[in-house]
Amino acid sequence: MARIVVIGAGVVGAACAYHLAKDGHRVTVLDRSAPGMGTTSRGEGNILVSDKEPGPELDLAMWSQRRWRELANELSTGFEWEAKGGLVVATSETARSALQVLAAGQQHSGVTAVDVPAADLHSFEPHLASGLAGGMHYPQDQQVQPVLAAAALLHGAAAHKAEIRSGVEVTGAVTSRDGTLTGVHTTAGPLLADVVVNAAGTWGGTVSTMLGGPVPVQPRRGYVLVTEPLPRVVRHKVYSADYVANVASSDAGLETSVVIEGTRGGTVLIGASRERVGFAGGMPVLVVQRLAAQAVRLFPMLADVALMRVYRGFRPYCPDHQPVIGPDPRVAGLWHACGHEGAGVGLAPATGALLADLIAGRAPEVDAARFAPARFADHEGVVA
Numbered sequence: 001m002a003r004i005v006v007i008g009a010g011v012v013g014a015a016c017a018y019h020l021a022k023d024g025h026r027v028t029v030l031d032r033s034a035p036g037m038g039t040t041s042r043g044e045g046n047i048l049v050s051d052k053e054p055g056p057e058l059d060l061a062m063w064s065q066r067r068w069r070e071l072a073n074e075l076s077t078g079f080e081w082e083a084k085g086g087l088v089v090a091t092s093e094t095a096r097s098a099l100q101v102l103a104a105g106q107q108h109s110g111v112t113a114v115d116v117p118a119a120d121l122h123s124f125e126p127h128l129a130s131g132l133a134g135g136m137h138y139p140q141d142q143q144v145q146p147v148l149a150a151a152a153l154l155h156g157a158a159a160h161k162a163e164i165r166s167g168v169e170v171t172g173a174v175t176s177r178d179g180t181l182t183g184v185h186t187t188a189g190p191l192l193a194d195v196v197v198n199a200a201g202t203w204g205g206t207v208s209t210m211l212g213g214p215v216p217v218q219p220r221r222g223y224v225l226v227t228e229p230l231p232r233v234v235r236h237k238v239y240s241a242d243y244v245a246n247v248a249s250s251d252a253g254l255e256t257s258v259v260i261e262g263t264r265g266g267t268v269l270i271g272a273s274r275e276r277v278g279f280a281g282g283m284p285v286l287v288v289q290r291l292a293a294q295a296v297r298l299f300p301m302l303a304d305v306a307l308m309r310v311y312r313g314f315r316p317y318c319p320d321h322q323p324v325i326g327p328d329p330r331v332a333g334l335w336h337a338c339g340h341e342g343a344g345v346g347l348a349p350a351t352g353a354l355l356a357d358l359i360a361g362r363a364p365e366v367d368a369a370r371f372a373p374a375r376f377a378d379h380e381g382v383v384a
Helices: 011-022 056-074 093-107 118-124 146-159 199-212 240-248 284-297 300-304 339-362
Strands: 005-007 027-033 086-090 114-117 132-139 163-166 169-173 181-186 195-198 218-227 239-241 257-262 268-274 307-317 322-327 334-338
Touching: 005 011, 005 181, 011 027, 011 146, 011 163, 011 334, 011 339, 027 268, 056 218, 086 093, 086 118, 086 195, 086 268, 093 132, 093 195, 114 118, 118 132, 132 268, 132 339, 146 339, 181 195, 199 307, 199 334, 239 284, 257 284, 257 334, 268 339, 284 300, 284 307, 307 339, 334 339
Parallel strands: 005 027, 005 195, 027 163, 086 239, 195 334
Antiparallel strands: 086 132, 114 132, 169 181, 218 268, 218 307, 239 257, 257 268, 322 334
16 A cells, blocks of 8 residues: 655545545645644535536535535544535526526536525525525535534544644655655655645645646635624525626636525624635725625624624635646656635545545546646646
């Protein structure tokens, strides 16, 4: 079996480590911080099939949502898994027609999508605003607590003898004379490996460049609003139909489309914004105002609810909106598992399983060609 170094202990790296360790490989996970403390800690824990157009990513998402259901029983550590389902609502008849077309296409990929007439929306969400045109119910949508999910996967990997090393940063590549990647230099010294997996999330572009196989993964900033604890007033993951278009957009400017969901702790999470501004910090009031206003339009009762905090994260954006999974054709020994943007939590188990299948020479459940790093063979380095 191979010696494998996984760079990144977020949910994707954790899923890769778990599936690879289960296969019997000698896995070491490196993270410059603590597990799950990067992009994973700034997400909502979405496991969605509802927001994906028919194609390779939806196929990966369908595999992944099944794996999450299995992992809820397979892993010994809990991670607040909920099969809560999603409700996508349309604010106009035009939007509803577009949503029905999308759902019809998704159903060919195995997605369960149930049309909800306007008169029935309140049976799903009693506190929804009146006057909406209808919606679509997606019972396969799920949610987890993302940091707990990453921790559970790492715990599972450790049970299969994986080593988890926090506070260790990768600083360079160890290569043989023919250019094969044979390990990594780290702040704790060199570490030899047969396979190095770049699962560095938002920093996947930087790490890939350092290791000689650059892929164009860039940060895309987003904010999430957190309310005071409430009774369970939002039952599903609820979002407006324009969210799907914004997720698929390549626009670098600010976009907001509301996603609202309750948590087991009683808080309501309100997202989501997206903009490509590098790793710029700050807390723009405009973003908070937009998201709050959009949330109140869907759930008017939120107007009287206190906002407890706002947090910021950076999604690993890839220009073609497909994750980068598989061997790098330019550097033998380098594999990638990054570029999932806001779908990292949802796609993590299938990403880990796909990577493990490819390394083992098994035929994976989905076609891996669309995710192959070979599509970026001409890319020269990190894009600002």
